[in-house]
Amino acid sequence: MTDTTYAQLSNDAVYSAILVLFLALVGYVVYLAKVAPARARGDASRAPARELVAAGGALSSTDGAPASGTADGAGAAAGRAAGPAASGADEAGEESLGARKAAGIARSLTVLGTLLLVAGVVLRAAEVHRWPLGNMYEFALAGAMFTLLGYVAWSTRRDLRWMGAFVMAPVLAVLGSAVSVWYTDASALMPSLRSYWLAVHVTIATLSVAVFTLGAVAGVLYLLQDRIESRAGAGGSFMTRLPPGRGLERMAYSAHVVAFPLWTFTVIAGAIWARQAWGSYWNWDPKEVWSFVIWVVYAAYLHARATSGWKRQNATWIALAGFVCLILNFAVVNVFVVGQHSYSGL
Template structure:
């Protein structure tokens, strides 16, 4: 029988993690607000002085014979506030807010992992046997992946775009998908529950971060093409080219993991139902997701395809993931009807 004490502690840890994530999300929002353009004085290149009409004369004293000259090198003429990630600096307040927000994100992630672990201990099985447990485990994987990447790559600017969806997922898990702790259905009692579902959770976590980066990329590119009169924190973020490459790399990792998920699911289906493929709604949508992301990979690698259009396919792939989780699991009846909501 499930341990009601551990289930209670698990739920308490989940509420605590949500409270910590809420504070972290607010601090990430304040961090972005504090990232408004800060004018810095730096040396202007000859090309920039030509663009603004500044004099481009050479020094009055002649250069020594044999000395090399480089027209693109900087001299001492100052210029201010050219919009761009390299020309804008974060204020001490913004850096402090980012550090505290990331620390709270780590705390919330660890508390959430503890909640997932206690749920598993309460029922003595892997804690992803229904939609509630999958949602909380997926949120934990997403938060952990973000915290690790943010610490290594200084991705504090992405925090609100990741912690926000994580918090929303936990809210849905508690108030829409909550299921009482119980034993597994016979078909789920397999080692493939660990292999297949863990990889699926990791894939969804990576896809979620890639989705967030993709949305930021589209906004950033639009602002680069139509520069605003009043720059804001968006102009302090990496360039659209860098964001697009980052999203592609994340989607590639997620796609590899999802491919393994699809193969592992087929192997598990053969062992459980004596058939690798049964056209079950869950199987079909898992394959649809794989096809959409495969189309994105192909479009991204095909010459002539605009990156923005390819990114649209990737975002459509994430929409398919949401449909697979929130629609197929609830409203479609099949061999994978393990949501716990019916």
């Protein structure tokens, strides 16, 4: 097949993925609308007040009462909070047949959309005859693909049907921006990018951003859930369909624990590649500086999360600040700031 054919097939696969993932989003929303709230707001376990990280890893609340669980989220409580019976609906018989059908259809559509997006990325690689990470359009496709693959893989270990809508929404936003704003035709790489480090450095960077995205989704839901749990009379909220705040926070922390070493490798590999391409490990390029800023912010989050006396709510805000830095690095620095990493293709 010709490059033009590969380009057309890639575009068709991406647009098809967007349509299928949108239908999956609708399915997940229907699921959340139909599944019955299974946790009573009067349950003391649903209102842990403002959690602190205590010395030795034990949890305590601001009123001095001990809380169950450990700082790392190990134990049966975490499994009950975010595991297959997170909503308790199956056990209580409160999950309707319509909800189960909607969730099943949404999951099948998610898998199909993920496969279509993988096909779009592979066909783009066949079109450009290189690793498909040479500009913002390709990076956005790969980032969305890794996010979906991460969600699907995570879903095989625990019931994450409640999380589907909150993952599909940002993925669709990225894909929509990719095809409408960041799309560029196939082009040859700049000389400094013609290295095996493109496959290593940029792939790991993309993967880490995908995992950070899943962590940010869980972090936002945790802050919302925590706010609702602390308010009286919020029993009618759709957030009752989600795991309790403590379980959401542990999920966010788990994702960041995986993503941070990947980003650390990204920064180190970037320095090694810079030495080969430009003769220096560090050139104070805007992308280099922002990559280090992102590393510092997420390191601060992990430090705060493990420090005695820090509220988990405040630590989560630091993590979300790191995600904002990621977005700025990709959507602003890449486009509007001129430097040695000006490879957006726009």
